[in-house]
Amino acid sequence: QVQLVESGGGLVQAGDSLRLSCAASGRTFSWYIMGWFRQGPGKEREFVAAISGSGGSTYYADSVKGRFTISRDNAKKTVYLQMNSLNAVDTAVYYCAVAASGAVSRYVEGYDYWGQGTQVTVSS
Secondary structure, eight states, X not given: OOOEEEEOOEEEETTOOEEEEEEEOSTTGGGSEEEEEEEOTTSOOEEEEEEOTTSXXXXXXXXXXXXXXXXXXXXXXXXXXXXXXXXXXXXXXXXXXXXXXXXOOSSGGGOOEEOOOEEEEEEO
8 A cells, every 4th residue: 555645736826836746655665656647627637747666767748848847756755746837727736646567657547546636726
């Protein structure tokens, strides 16, 4: 069982930056693929970014590529999402998730454990 706790969300203005954090429990954190997803008002939950267990490989949705950066600190069992140049379309609840299978996925179904989410609101 893995527990995930996100933090760092808030209300910002367009053009601002935020860094989200996701702290995980579990002894084998460095084995897990970690992902970030988001769900905007009235929308489906969508893939944002993912990172391999070592941190050596990263994957991004086209909508955030070049603006967002995913990283991890395995010693702290934490994954981060640095979000720059935020705009109104980035407004959503952001979730971190674990793919215990070890396979990178851009789909909700590929992840086994989820955090409770953190709200990010970008005012224009």
